[in-house]
Amino acid sequence: MKAKSTLWYTVYSIIGTIFEEAALVAIVLWVLPRFNIHIPWWGLVILMVALAIFSYVSYRIGKPTLVLRPRVAPETIIGSEGKVVTPLAPEGYVKVQGELWKAISAESELEAGNEVVVVRIDGLRLLVSRKEKLDSAGQKTDN
DSSP states (O other), rough: OOOOOOHHHHHHHHHHHHHHHHHHHHHHIIHHHHHOOOOHHHHHHHHHHHHHHHHHHHHHHHHGGGSOOOOGGGGGGGGOOEEEESSSEEEEEEETTTEEEEEEEEOOOOTTTTTTEEEEEEEEEEEEEOOOOEEETTTOOOO
């Protein structure tokens, strides 16, 4: 799966921080003096540095979440194909869509490495059956 580009997030974060800093300067230099509140220039610098640090920390926390796959309802996994990780006799583990799931075989025992299809989901346990392979004529063959 190709990683998502986060360049747009970086650009928006930089532009947003510039606007936030400009708004802070405007408030300190024009709005607060109207209420007879005067902040010295070094106070403005400290406020701007603090805002920049806050924006950077927020950026660093938020960026990794952009590359995560969206979480959707577990029912969407039904019909997905996977591979047996530990033998299903009848219970074991399968890997489906890159995630490890506890599974029960709907049929006989399945060995590690067999390909399976998810038939049903019950809580956090999958019911799987052997993936049927088709020959060149489109006929089912035994696995």
